[in-house]
Amino acid sequence: MNIIQSIESHTCYHCGENCDKDALNTDGKHFCCEGCKTVYSILNDHNLCNYYKLDANPGQTIRTTGVERKRFEYLTDEDVRKKLIDFKHGNTVSVTFFIPGIHCTSCVWLLENLQKIEEGVLRGTVNFLKRTLNIVYDASVTDLRSIVELLTTIGYEPNLKLEQLGEKKISGMQRSLWLKLGVAGFCFGNIMLFSFPEYLRMDQSGSSEMFRYFFSGLNIALSLPVLLYSSVDYLKSAWAALSQKGINLDVPISIGIVALFGRSLYEILSGTGAGYLDSFTGFIFFLLIGKMVQKKTFDRLSFDRDYKSYLPISVIRVSDFGTERSIPVNKLNIGDQIIIRNQELVPSDSVLQSEEAQVDYSFITGESDPVNIIKGDQIFAGAKIIGGHAHMLVARKVEHSYLTQLWENEAFKDTSMENRVTSFADRISPHFTITVLSIALLALIVWWQIEPTRAFTIFTAVLIIACPCALALSTPFTLGATVNILSLNGLYLKSTDVVEELSKANAFVFDKTGTLTESEKNSVHYVGEPLSETELKLVASVSRKSIHPLSKNIFKSLAVSDLLNAEDYYEIPGKGAFAKFENTSICLGSRTFILEQTDIDDKDIPGLRKPGSVVHIAIGGEYRGFFELENKVRDGLTELLNSIDEGHEAYLLSGDNEQDAGKLSKLFPNWKVMLFNQSPLQKLNFIEDLKKEGKHVVMIGDGLNDAGALQASNFGIAISDDMSAFSPACDAIAESNSLNKLNSLVDFSRASFRIIISSFVISLIYNLTGLGFALTGHLSPLVAAILMPLSSVSIMAFTNITTRLKAKNMGLRIWA
Amino acid sequence: MGVIFVLIAFSLLVALIFLGAFFWAVKTGQFDDPQTPSIRMLFDDETKSNKTNTNQS
Numbered sequence: 001m002n003i004i005q006s007i008e009s010h011t012c013y014h015c016g017e018n019c020d021k022d023a024l025n026t027d028g029k030h031f032c033c034e035g036c037k038t039v040y041s042i043l044n045d046h047n048l049c050n051y052y053k054l055d056a057n058p059g060q061t062i063r064t065t066g067v068e069r070k071r072f073e074y075l076t077d078e079d080v081r082k083k084l085i086d087f088k089h090g091n092t093v094s095v096t097f098f099i100p101g102i103h104c105t106s107c108v109w110l111l112e113n114l115q116k117i118e119e120g121v122l123r124g125t126v127n128f129l130k131r132t133l134n135i136v137y138d139a140s141v142t143d144l145r146s147i148v149e150l151l152t153t154i155g156y157e158p159n160l161k162l163e164q165l166g167e168k169k170i171s172g173m174q175r176s177l178w179l180k181l182g183v184a185g186f187c188f189g190n191i192m193l194f195s196f197p198e199y200l201r202m203d204q205s206g207s208s209e210m211f212r213y214f215f216s217g218l219n220i221a222l223s224l225p226v227l228l229y230s231s232v233d234y235l236k237s238a239w240a241a242l243s244q245k246g247i248n249l250d251v252p253i254s255i256g257i258v259a260l261f262g263r264s265l266y267e268i269l270s271g272t273g274a275g276y277l278d279s280f281t282g283f284i285f286f287l288l289i290g291k292m293v294q295k296k297t298f299d300r301l302s303f304d305r306d307y308k309s310y311l312p313i314s315v316i317r318v319s320d321f322g323t324e325r326s327i328p329v330n331k332l333n334i335g336d337q338i339i340i341r342n343q344e345l346v347p348s349d350s351v352l353q354s355e356e357a358q359v360d361y362s363f364i365t366g367e368s369d370p371v372n373i374i375k376g377d378q379i380f381a382g383a384k385i386i387g388g389h390a391h392m393l394v395a396r397k398v399e400h401s402y403l404t405q406l407w408e409n410e411a412f413k414d415t416s417m418e419n420r421v422t423s424f425a426d427r428i429s430p431h432f433t434i435t436v437l438s439i440a441l442l443a444l445i446v447w448w449q450i451e452p453t454r455a456f457t458i459f460t461a462v463l464i465i466a467c468p469c470a471l472a473l474s475t476p477f478t479l480g481a482t483v484n485i486l487s488l489n490g491l492y493l494k495s496t497d498v499v500e501e502l503s504k505a506n507a508f509v510f511d512k513t514g515t516l517t518e519s520e521k522n523s524v525h526y527v528g529e530p531l532s533e534t535e536l537k538l539v540a541s542v543s544r545k546s547i548h549p550l551s552k553n554i555f556k557s558l559a560v561s562d563l564l565n566a567e568d569y570y571e572i573p574g575k576g577a578f579a580k581f582e583n584t585s586i587c588l589g590s591r592t593f594i595l596e597q598t599d600i601d602d603k604d605i606p607g608l609r610k611p612g613s614v615v616h617i618a619i620g621g622e623y624r625g626f627f628e629l630e631n632k633v634r635d636g637l638t639e640l641l642n643s644i645d646e647g648h649e650a651y652l653l654s655g656d657n658e659q660d661a662g663k664l665s666k667l668f669p670n671w672k673v674m675l676f677n678q679s680p681l682q683k684l685n686f687i688e689d690l691k692k693e694g695k696h697v698v699m700i701g702d703g704l705n706d707a708g709a710l711q712a713s714n715f716g717i718a719i720s721d722d723m724s725a726f727s728p729a730c731d732a733i734a735e736s737n738s739l740n741k742l743n744s745l746v747d748f749s750r751a752s753f754r755i756i757i758s759s760f761v762i763s764l765i766y767n768l769t770g771l772g773f774a775l776t777g778h779l780s781p782l783v784a785a786i787l788m789p790l791s792s793v794s795i796m797a798f799t800n801i802t803t804r805l806k807a808k809n810m811g812l813r814i815w816a
Numbered sequence: 817m818g819v820i821f822v823l824i825a826f827s828l829l830v831a832l833i834f835l836g837a838f839f840w841a842v843k844t845g846q847f848d849d850p851q852t853p854s855i856r857m858l859f860d861d862e863t864k865s866n867k868t869n870t871n872q873s
Contacts, residue, residue: 178842194824
């Protein structure tokens with residue numbers, strides 16, 4: 001028992017990883033590696049050990065990062081620096097980093113106390129949801145490079161990708177919306193208060209005239225900011241639509257606004273009434289609440305990434321004199337010699353100069369097995385280097401590479417919302433506007449015959465009461481609730497505008513690798529002579545050390561925590577690994593590697609029964625067996641496929657080979673089409689063809705190789721295991737475990753449109769009631785003041801409650 | 817009854833002060849990030865006491 005306890009206590013004080021037996025030891029604390037120990041000593045030197053008190057083992061494993069001084073040299077480049085920083089005022093510079101490593105209280109605390117470590121840092125502010133760190137520093141004391149290096153050393157490497165060199169996006173919409181809402185709410189409340197005397201008919205008392213002027217004057221003064229500030233977006237948008245000879249929902253809204261305000265102003269100034277300023281401000285207030293609900297976005301997710309978010313910002317270039325220097329990727333020229341290290345992406349199409357290299361093309365093709373290439377072969381941009389360094393010559397500039405050419409396709413040209421199909425509410429608003437205007441004109445003509453003095457009053461009353469309050473509110477509130485419920489069920493939509501696209505879906509196109517099967521080969525079987533516990537430990541120790549992706553999966557599947565230290569270890573990247581222990585040796589790798597390293601006869605190694613990845617093992621020179629690794633099919637896939645209704649069609653598009661075809665057609669026999677070895681462009685064209693056939697296509701994919709298809713489809717869903725990880729441009733990001741609910745989510749989005757329609761019916765009843773008052777000339781300010789908020793609030797309640805009830809009936813999660 | 821004008825003027829003034837406070841809160845970014853402040857409030861001024869501790873030891 002004692003032994004076990006002592007092993008368990010050997011977790012790294014910094015990152016919580018299990019340590020080897022001979023763990024590094026400082027101040028009675030254990031560390032798994034030099035990196036973690038360095039971080040601890042930095043923090044200890046600066047009295048920042050509070051970091052370890054807020055959360056247990058809060059650190060990131062440093063083992064894998066390892067800082068090389070040369071890496072951030074490009075940050076001294078003036079052009080790069082100018083693009084990265086937010087603003088500069090004298091020597092005060094503000095810069096914002098995206099740091100994926102932010103995950104706990106300790107992170108926030110440490111990053112906001114950076115000034116205690118690095119002199120010159122003035123202030124650090126973390127946004128936990130967005131995982132960003134804003135740093136304000138004094139450029140005369142420190143510079144960008146030192147800060148980035150410090151962050152990397154303590155395990156919070158900022159994500160610096162090529163896209164940061166592009167234009168910065170301006171945000172600030174949200175703030176102005178809050179301000180507009182605040183003004184509208186303030187004026188609404190006060191006008192209500194000042195209108196009370198009018199509701200209660202306090203005319204009888206002697207000083208009533210004076211009061212009336214006083215209160216009316218105050219009301220006009222208070223309603224002006226609402227008209228000129230809060231409602232200005234609606235007026236502008238309506239004007240823009242009208243000047244392009246179109247009608248959107250903002251047109252009837254603006255007619256209502258103008259009618260309400262104009263009529264009120266006329267009544268007050270002519271002394272004929274008290275006006276409807278309370279209804280007017282209330283209307284704007286509720287509209288803005290609706291807009292707020294609709295604008296709710298998922299800050300931590302990003303829906304419009306292109307290849308620039310994948311490619312690194314810099315690369316190491318070797319000059320003619322052999323010196324290595326990191327330079328920004330967009331300054332690469334054809335013929336430059338560059339070095340790409342293990343796990344790094346190749347930024348542009350290049351020709352290999354090293355003798356041999358292992359590349360992983362899963363980003364581009366979806367093919368998950370690494371490919372071996374030799375000197376002189378071409379490597380495409382987006383390939384990931386596995387194993388050691390690779391030298392290469394740049395053959396094409398970044399923007400002309402094979403991968404980036406996909407973005408030259410037309411599908412990426414018209415992505416702005418204006419060119420998309422207009423929303424449901426916008427489509428019906430022309431009919432609505434015309435109906436309202438004709439009723440109002442009819443009333444005007446009829447009353448003109450009966451009593452010309454009241455005709456205009458009735459005309460404006462109709463315009464006021466028919467203002468599309470409910471129409472304007474039901475869509476944002478229903479869709480807001482829908483998006484909210486979808487997010488609780490693991491599907492995060494880009495905006496409320498795309499719900500409609502999802503609801504129309506009738507063809508589902510799936511990518512294979514990463515979507516139907518997990519991206520790593522997770523299913524590991526051992527075939528051969530059984531291994532003893534000690535032997536398993538040996539295999540685990542070797543596979544832990546190896547950098548090959550297959551060994552990593554073998555290590556994971558063995559689940560051995562107590563590792564042994566090898567006396568001698570070497571690895572040939574892409575071939576295998578050899579390790580020597582106290583009393584035995586172990587060999588792990590491909591067939592040829594085993595044959596080279598040991599005296600085992602070729603006949604003793606069994607041939608492969610089916611295609612797949614295999615790792616052979618020899619212990620002490622004896623052949624023992626092999627690990628067979630397969631792509632694991634995602635959990636819940638069968639339910640998903642079988643739940644796809646008969647009216648819908650399912651297609652499979654894979655960049656991978658036919659290896660899994662049999663397995664997938666056994667799972668689901670009704671594939672309409674199964675295509676393998678598809679290039680990103682072929683995928684895109686396939687989607688375009690489906691759309692031409694009149695299908696409404698939902699594309700579900702994950703990698704950069706699906707980017708074109710996701711963009712071309714009506715509704716692109718990117719699957720992601722880790723929500724903060726990068727996903728290509730899409731309409732929605734789905735958690736991988738929510739995939740099995742996809743069909744009910746589509747059904748639900750359809751149901752939410754039925755809810756919008758029924759809320760229209762309710763609002764129509766209100767409008768007709770109001771119209772009755774208006775046409776007979778009985779629309780008093782009090783009636784309007786009651787009817788307007790009542791209809792708004794009841795629509796808000798109705799849409800929210802029914803959407804949630806519907807979701808509950810469909811078995812979806814409705815609470816966080 | 818004249819006092820009602822004074823009262824209303826005063827009540828509007830108070831309300832405007834609150835509106836001003838709301839504007840200030842929005843402008844200083846208090847509505848931008850609803851999550852992090854809830855974490856930040858958990859930190860005490862422990863660093864100072866730590867410093868004195870290490871100085872003593």
